Amino acid sequence: MGALILQQTINALTVGSIYALIALGYTMVYGVLRLINFAHSELFTAGAFIGLALAGALGVAGHPTGGLLVGFITFVLIGLAGVSVEIVAYRPLRGTSRLAPMLSALGMAVVIQNAVMLIGGRRPLIYPSFLPSGVIDVFGAIITYKQITIFLVAVILMVGLELFVNRTNLGVRIRAVAENAETASLVGINPNMAISLIFFIGPGLGAVAGILYSSFYGVATFTMGFVIGMKAFTAAILGGIGSIPGAVLGGFLLGFIETFATAWMPVLSGGLIGTEYRDIFAFSVLVLILLFRPAGLLGEHVSEETMVYKSDF
Amino acid sequence: MESRARAAAPASGAAAPRKLWPGALAMLAVPVLLLIVGPHLPSYPLRILDMILLYAVLGLGLNIIVGYAGLLDLGYVAFYAIGAYSWALLASGQFDIHLPFALVLLIGASLAGLAGILLGIPVLRLRGDYLAIVTLGFGEIIRVLMNNLDVVTNGPQGIARIDEAHLFGWTLSTPDDFLYLLVAMLVVVFLFVWRIQESALGTALSAVREDQDAARGCGINTTRVKLVAFAFSAFIGGACGVVFAAMQRFVSPESFTFWESLVIVLVIVVGGLGNPFGALLGATLLILLPELLRAYADYRLLFYGMALVVIILARPRGLISRQYGPSWLMRRLGGGKC
Numbered sequence: 001m002g003a004l005i006l007q008q009t010i011n012a013l014t015v016g017s018i019y020a021l022i023a024l025g026y027t028m029v030y031g032v033l034r035l036i037n038f039a040h041s042e043l044f045t046a047g048a049f050i051g052l053a054l055a056g057a058l059g060v061a062g063h064p065t066g067g068l069l070v071g072f073i074t075f076v077l078i079g080l081a082g083v084s085v086e087i088v089a090y091r092p093l094r095g096t097s098r099l100a101p102m103l104s105a106l107g108m109a110v111v112i113q114n115a116v117m118l119i120g121g122r123r124p125l126i127y128p129s130f131l132p133s134g135v136i137d138v139f140g141a142i143i144t145y146k147q148i149t150i151f152l153v154a155v156i157l158m159v160g161l162e163l164f165v166n167r168t169n170l171g172v173r174i175r176a177v178a179e180n181a182e183t184a185s186l187v188g189i190n191p192n193m194a195i196s197l198i199f200f201i202g203p204g205l206g207a208v209a210g211i212l213y214s215s216f217y218g219v220a221t222f223t224m225g226f227v228i229g230m231k232a233f234t235a236a237i238l239g240g241i242g243s244i245p246g247a248v249l250g251g252f253l254l255g256f257i258e259t260f261a262t263a264w265m266p267v268l269s270g271g272l273i274g275t276e277y278r279d280i281f282a283f284s285v286l287v288l289i290l291l292f293r294p295a296g297l298l299g300e301h302v303s304e305e306t307m308v309y310k311s312d313f
Numbered sequence: 314m315e316s317r318a319r320a321a322a323p324a325s326g327a328a329a330p331r332k333l334w335p336g337a338l339a340m341l342a343v344p345v346l347l348l349i350v351g352p353h354l355p356s357y358p359l360r361i362l363d364m365i366l367l368y369a370v371l372g373l374g375l376n377i378i379v380g381y382a383g384l385l386d387l388g389y390v391a392f393y394a395i396g397a398y399s400w401a402l403l404a405s406g407q408f409d410i411h412l413p414f415a416l417v418l419l420i421g422a423s424l425a426g427l428a429g430i431l432l433g434i435p436v437l438r439l440r441g442d443y444l445a446i447v448t449l450g451f452g453e454i455i456r457v458l459m460n461n462l463d464v465v466t467n468g469p470q471g472i473a474r475i476d477e478a479h480l481f482g483w484t485l486s487t488p489d490d491f492l493y494l495l496v497a498m499l500v501v502v503f504l505f506v507w508r509i510q511e512s513a514l515g516t517a518l519s520a521v522r523e524d525q526d527a528a529r530g531c532g533i534n535t536t537r538v539k540l541v542a543f544a545f546s547a548f549i550g551g552a553c554g555v556v557f558a559a560m561q562r563f564v565s566p567e568s569f570t571f572w573e574s575l576v577i578v579l580v581i582v583v584g585g586l587g588n589p590f591g592a593l594l595g596a597t598l599l600i601l602l603p604e605l606l607r608a609y610a611d612y613r614l615l616f617y618g619m620a621l622v623v624i625i626l627a628r629p630r631g632l633i634s635r636q637y638g639p640s641w642l643m644r645r646l647g648g649g650k651c
Contacts, residue, residue, distance in 0.1 A: 034442070036442065036445075036446075088622075089622050089626070092626055093625070093626065093629050096629040096630070097629055097630060098441075099385070099582060099586075100582075100625055100629035100630070103578070103579060103582055103621070103625050104621075104622050104625045104626065106575055106579075106621070107618045107619070107621035107622035107625065108618065108622060109618070110614055110615075110617060110618030110621065111615055111618035111619055111622065113614075113618075114611075114612075114614045114615035114618060115615060117611070118611055118612065118615065226571070230449075230453070233446075234450075237446065277457065277461060279453065279457050280453075280454055280457050280458075283450040283451075283453050283454050283457075284450075284454070286446065286447070286450045287436075287447050287450050287451070287454075290436075290439060290443050290446065290447050291435055291436070291438075291439070291447075294439060294443050
């Protein structure tokens with residue numbers, strides 16, 4: 001029993017790390033632009049595929065050190081892709097209406113997903129692991145090195161982001177623009193620069209999450225982004241959209257809720273509710289959180305006025 | 314702006330058209346033309362025409378909640394699915410129940426309307442993006458339920474061998490038959506949503522959309538108004554679902570993904586929010602476009618996505634503005650003030 005709970009805790013931390021990394025991208029963009037960046041989940045997928053292509057090109061499949069290099073290059077490439085998506089599809093629509101950029105984001109999601117399909121193919125691809133293999137046995141629970149690596153990489157990236165946002169000059173600019181873009185521009189901060197930076201970091205982190213995810217499960221499909229993106233978005237809301245620590249907390253919390261609910265609901269309900277309802281747990285949590293604590297766990301209250309679609313109509 | 318002011322003071326009648334028939338004739342021309350030309354089309358274009366009409370009706374329904382009330386519903390497909398599964402379960406060998414089409418049309422639409430109210434009661438306290446996300450979650454929950462309640466819905470395999478629909482002794486089986494049915498539905502729903510827009514309810518909805526707190530301050534029961542809008546919207550979605558299931562004679566959860574909800578939202582946004590003509594134009598474009606791109610096979614969706622982005626970049630507020638709706642046309646052609 002104890003070992004089982006420990007095992008599930010470890011599984012939850014692994015899934016949670018990946019959710020948290022993706023959730024960061026959603027929350028940063030939403031914090032500044034009040035935009036649900038639907039293209040984010042597809043950039044996650046694109047990241048996994050680019051990682052795969054790089055592994056082949058550099059011949060480093062299966063090497064953890066090569067994996068570091070691949071992760072870094074993918075981060076930069078997908079980061080640049082994120083910046084271009086913003087410049088092409090979102091920037092011209094800024095200030096027009098709230099609905100238009102969101103639908104443009106959906107259009108971009110379709111474009112990226114199909115571009116990935118055209119290059120990578122429709123069939124699921126076997127993914128070479130960049131993570132060290134091996135297991136350790138802790139009190140009867142089996143922890144793989146893969147899981148440890150995923151957790152560590154995620155934590156390092158999150159701490160790095162936290163330091164970057166709070167301790168550096170560029171980070172201060174981002175926070176200023178998130179707080180109020182107009183006022184920030186009055187003190188000489190270029191909002192476009194800060195927004196571009198966010199669209200570089202967010203998708204970059206998502207791309208690394210894509211490599212970790214595919215390495216862990218050993219497979220990559222061009223459609224894998226949608227559901228995991230939805231869950232990461234749920235995580236961002238759970239923690240309080242716009243809040244960076246919130247996205248991390250939300251990601252891990254969702255990992256725990258999902259892992260434990262999936263494992264225990266069939267037992268508790270006498271087999272009536274099976275593991276196939278896994279996705280429902282995430283969405284039910286989302287609905288409940290929004291109903292009872294719309295600002296999320298760590299989020300400050302987002303003025304509802306800013307997210308209403310009235311100026312569109 | 315203008316139409317709202319007019320709706321607020323219907324008694325003044327200052328902008329009422331002098332003659333009603335020119336506008337009415339112009340609008341009737343479309344369904345009449347469809348009924349004349351439609352049956353002569355070959356099977357493939359006719360099927361596409363049927364789909365366009367179905368999405369136009371769906372768009373008109375969703376417009377009540379998104380266009381008029383300003384509440385973004387990203388889970389509209391759930392109501393559509395409830396309607397479709399009503400026909401699939403109540404008129405097939407699944408439970409060996411074989412109810413008549415007209416009755417199921419009513420049941421399916423009512424069930425969807427009821428689901429709309431049940432969903433609306435808790436979620437209508439939310440606004441903006443939060444409402445959008447909760448409705449999205451609701452749509453996904455309904456789809457996962459359909460996928461997994463194998464005993465009832467047959468899971469991912471879906472339900473095949475659904476009955477042929479009979480409506481008052483008229484068999485609905487060929488695309489021709491459905492063309493007549495869909496044109497009739499389009500006319501009824503079009504008139505319905507147009508009249509809603511012009512009614513006191515429509516005025517209340519636009520007040521809620523512009524400023525909910527001010528609307529409440531004016532004595533509008535905002536929750537009730539939004540619930541009514543949700544129920545109407547869901548009712549129409551459910552009716553479309555029944556027709557869809559009768560047309561395909563097969564339903565599976567595959568047909569009710571998030572993507573489907575998006576297409577319906579895109580229909581009204583691309584066409585022009587809050588404008589019944591917009592829904593027609595949007596449905597035509599969004600259904601026709603992938604068919605025209607069919608020659609590009611694998612590149613089809615890529616081009617489709619690009620086209621969407623380009624259309625939205627070019628016309629962020631939709632192709633036809635809100636103000637150029639049916640009332641405008643009536644005034645324009647009837648010699649009233651515009």
